[in-house]
Amino acid sequence: MAIGSKELRPTELDTFENERLADELKKAKEELFNLRFQSATGQLESHGRLRAVKRDIARIYTVLRERELGIRATPAPVETAPKAKKSTKKAEKPAESTAAETAEEN
Numbered sequence: 001m002a003i004g005s006k007e008l009r010p011t012e013l014d015t016f017e018n019e020r021l022a023d024e025l026k027k028a029k030e031e032l033f034n035l036r037f038q039s040a041t042g043q044l045e046s047h048g049r050l051r052a053v054k055r056d057i058a059r060i061y062t063v064l065r066e067r068e069l070g071i072r073a074t075p076a077p078v079e080t081a082p083k084a085k086k087s088t089k090k091a092e093k094p095a096e097s098t099a100a101e102t103a104e105e106n
Contacts, residue, residue, distance in 0.1 A: 008056045013063045015075055025060045028053055 008024065016024065032053045038044040066072040 005052065005056050008059060010059060010063070013059060014072065016063075017075060018064070018067070021060055021064055025057065025064075028057045028060065032057065 008028075013021065032050070035044060035050050035053060039047070039050065044050075063072060067074050
């Protein structure tokens, strides 16, 4: 049984892009800070969560490093088809010229 977050399995991390991995790393580090703070003040209920978050951070660092070295492939960015815009053209009214515009023309 692996300790850690269920959404941060190595197979799941393979599908994340580098930006999302960086976001997940930031979240995990914030959670680890909060857990350590709770531990220091005696408010921590689940000591096993500290270990799980540390392992999640290590997994993310491992995936990032393996991508740097070319061991793991970076997922190809998913391209979404451009949405077709609805053409709801309304009858355009010709712009009425103001007195200032007619003065500039003369």
